[in-house]
Amino acid sequence: MDILQIFVNGIVLGALYACIAVGFSLVWGVLNVINMLHGSFIILGGYLTFFAWFYLGLNPILVLPAVALLLYILGFALQYLFINKVVTAPVLTTLTLTFGLDMILYNLMTVYFTATPRRVTLDLGSIDLAGIVMPVDRLLGMGLALLLTALLYLVMRGSTIGRAIVAVRMDRQAAALMGIRVNRIYAVTFGIGALMAGAAGAVFAMVFPVTTNLTGVFLGKAFVICVIGGLGSVPGALVGGLALGVIESFAGFYLGPQHAITVGFLLMLILLVVRPTGLVGVKGYE
Amino acid sequence: MPRRALALIGLAAWIGLLAATPWIADNYTVRVAITIAMFSAMALSWNFIGGFTGYPSFSTAAFFGIGCYVGALAQRNGVPMVLAWTLATVSVALFAAALGAIILRLKGHYFAIGSIAVVEVVRLIVSSWGSVTGGGDGLNVPLLQGSPDWVAAKVLYVMLAIMLAAFAATVLVDRGRLGFGLRCINQNEDAADMVGIDTTRFKIAAYALSALFCGTVGAVYASWVGYIDPTDSFSILLTVKVPVMALLGGAGTVFGPVVGAGVFVLLEEFFWANFLEWNRAILGGIIVFLIFFLPGGILRLDYRRLLRRTLRQRETGQKSPEAAE
Numbered sequence: 001m002d003i004l005q006i007f008v009n010g011i012v013l014g015a016l017y018a019c020i021a022v023g024f025s026l027v028w029g030v031l032n033v034i035n036m037l038h039g040s041f042i043i044l045g046g047y048l049t050f051f052a053w054f055y056l057g058l059n060p061i062l063v064l065p066a067v068a069l070l071l072y073i074l075g076f077a078l079q080y081l082f083i084n085k086v087v088t089a090p091v092l093t094t095l096t097l098t099f100g101l102d103m104i105l106y107n108l109m110t111v112y113f114t115a116t117p118r119r120v121t122l123d124l125g126s127i128d129l130a131g132i133v134m135p136v137d138r139l140l141g142m143g144l145a146l147l148l149t150a151l152l153y154l155v156m157r158g159s160t161i162g163r164a165i166v167a168v169r170m171d172r173q174a175a176a177l178m179g180i181r182v183n184r185i186y187a188v189t190f191g192i193g194a195l196m197a198g199a200a201g202a203v204f205a206m207v208f209p210v211t212t213n214l215t216g217v218f219l220g221k222a223f224v225i226c227v228i229g230g231l232g233s234v235p236g237a238l239v240g241g242l243a244l245g246v247i248e249s250f251a252g253f254y255l256g257p258q259h260a261i262t263v264g265f266l267l268m269l270i271l272l273v274v275r276p277t278g279l280v281g282v283k284g285y286e
Numbered sequence: 287m288p289r290r291a292l293a294l295i296g297l298a299a300w301i302g303l304l305a306a307t308p309w310i311a312d313n314y315t316v317r318v319a320i321t322i323a324m325f326s327a328m329a330l331s332w333n334f335i336g337g338f339t340g341y342p343s344f345s346t347a348a349f350f351g352i353g354c355y356v357g358a359l360a361q362r363n364g365v366p367m368v369l370a371w372t373l374a375t376v377s378v379a380l381f382a383a384a385l386g387a388i389i390l391r392l393k394g395h396y397f398a399i400g401s402i403a404v405v406e407v408v409r410l411i412v413s414s415w416g417s418v419t420g421g422g423d424g425l426n427v428p429l430l431q432g433s434p435d436w437v438a439a440k441v442l443y444v445m446l447a448i449m450l451a452a453f454a455a456t457v458l459v460d461r462g463r464l465g466f467g468l469r470c471i472n473q474n475e476d477a478a479d480m481v482g483i484d485t486t487r488f489k490i491a492a493y494a495l496s497a498l499f500c501g502t503v504g505a506v507y508a509s510w511v512g513y514i515d516p517t518d519s520f521s522i523l524l525t526v527k528v529p530v531m532a533l534l535g536g537a538g539t540v541f542g543p544v545v546g547a548g549v550f551v552l553l554e555e556f557f558w559a560n561f562l563e564w565n566r567a568i569l570g571g572i573i574v575f576l577i578f579f580l581p582g583g584i585l586r587l588d589y590r591r592l593l594r595r596t597l598r599q600r601e602t603g604q605k606s607p608e609a610a611e
Contacts, residue, residue, distance in 0.1 A: 028395070032395065034395055034398060034399065082574065082578075085578065086577060086578075089581075090340075090342070090394075091342050091394050091395050091398050092336065092342040092398070092529065092533075093577055093581070095342065095344075095398055096526065096529065096530060096533065096573060096577060097573065097574060097577045099526050099570075099573065100569075100570040100571070100572075100573025100574045100576075100577070101570060101574060102570070103566050103567060103569055103570030103573070104566075104567045104570040104571060104574075106566060106567075106570075107564060107565075107566040107567035107570065108567065110566075111563055111564070216522060220406060223399050223402070223403065224403075227396075227399065256414075258410075258413075258414040259410075259414055261410055262407060262410040262411060262414065265403050265406050265407045265410065266407060268403055269389075269400060269403055269404070269407065272389070272392060272396055272399070272400050272403075273388055273389065273391065273392070273400075
């Protein structure tokens with residue numbers, strides 16, 4: 001296979017990865033919580049999109065905002081009711097709590113939706129540009145993923161709520177003194193994290209089959225991307241996602257697909273020790 | 287002092303009860319007793335790094351899984367069983383010491399993520415290194431000789447012995463220099479370093495101790511079930527379940543992990559038997575309940591205050607109607 005083709009495959013995959021990780025990175029950066037629910041949020045988004053497309057015949061791109069809104073409400077409620085109560089506790093407590101909540105959500109999904117792999121089939125064909133072949137639905141997925149990531153970036157930079165989130169990330173106490181309701185911002189941030197996960201799941205379902213068995217895989221990708229790119233920033237997640245996509249694509253080709261994931265995790269362990277701030281090490285969020 | 291003596295008597299009675307199961311109960315109960323002993327040993331192990339030192343380690347499954355594979359591979363290559371178990375113990379301890387030297391430099395969230403990643407990396411390596419480990423197909427391990435009853439009793443006593451060894455190690459560490467140093471690191475690592483505690487060596491010792499018994503348990507488990515595969519040996523559920531058990535009983539205490547493992551396994555068996563489809567959600571519910579209502583664990587509950595409060599509530603409950611009159 002052509003090196004350029006492998007590279008393009010990696011970039012397309014990487015854009016999807018960035019979209020998967022950006023919400024996880026936001027929650028980790030702002031709340032200091034490792035959100036073990038993230039993988040299940042992504043699958044939930046993918047399943048909801050599939051059901052709306054399969055049973056109601058709706059266009060998945062139109063369904064996406066509705067799915068994202070639903071996930072936002074779910075995330076906001078979970079944070080407001082449960083996680084806010086222990087948000088300042090050590091990592092062992094918050095990680096275990098989100099893992100417990102994840103077990104409940106996972107169980108609900110396997111019972112009501114079953115673990116059958118499902119995929120929205122758009123049948124858009126593929127294009128051939130100077131010898132590089134790419135299915136159109138993947139390109140569409142990449143476009144949507146980049147669009148969503150860019151939207152989040154603009155919200156963080158431009159809107160009042162975005163600035164408030166950044167302020168809380170920089171200094172919780174000072175933000176509270178400036179009249180920001182920190183607990184509300186935490187819930188909004190967790191909601192946005194869930195929203196991005198749901199949207200990423202919707203995009204994923206248009207490109208690859210999704211099943212509840214993949215929750216752990218997605219969560220693992222989010223870990224790796226956050227560490228590669230650096231924590232709590234949109235550009236960091238984008239760089240990390242693209243880097244992981246390209247690395248996996250090349251490792252899969254030269255070492256065999258079974259080693260692609262291992263290489264990603266190994267790289268993460270090395271970076272954790274050598275450069276824990278990631279490739280794009282920024283202190284504040286934007 | 288009498289409280290501690292009482293707790294020791296309770297522990298002896300509990301171990302006696304577990305040890306008596308082959309004579310007084312059916313095979314299913316013996317299996318539960320083995321599971322309890324196995325998880326008690328692992329929860330006690332986790333307590334060294336997670337409880338005493340306060341490092342959120344989620345690498346238990348890596349140690350257990352490596353123990354499984356080293357034990358199984360050694361036995362398949364003709365190493366006698368007990369020697370294979372010892373080999374597994376030693377190699378897991380060495381692995382943990384080497385790994386600890388690298389990842390114990392991380393703190394908090396980064397350490398947690400790193401320790402989970404270790405489980406994933408080892409699992410992926412084992413499942414893709416097919417020529418040695420059998421890959422996803424798993425490995426058959428030579429079966430223990432004898433009737434099912436006899437095999438179960440033998441495994442039970444070995445597991446109980448590991449649990450006792452882990453408990454003895456806990457008591458020694460708790461009373462000794464090492465435990466004191468680990469508690470200092472837990473409270474303030476920089477200050478501990480300042481007053482002359484070799485934090486790196488202490489942490490590595492705690493990490494190796496937390497791995498050692500998990501390796502033995504893994505190797506014995508492999509001999510017991512006779513078949514291992516990567517998903518079973520390196521399960522992410524195991525890696526969270528063990529810390530939850532220690533938390534349930536009381537992290538950083540001597541008896542807590544034993545209490546927590548016992549309660550958790552019994553609850554789990556009950557829910558498996560009665561709510562098969564919902565067992566995962568119920569376990570999740572237990573975790574959520576634990577975090578909110580038992581943050582210090584069962585042993586850290588102040589029973590006297592709880593009693594006083596309920597008594598006072600009863601009193602005020604009786605008084606208020608009178609006041610209304």
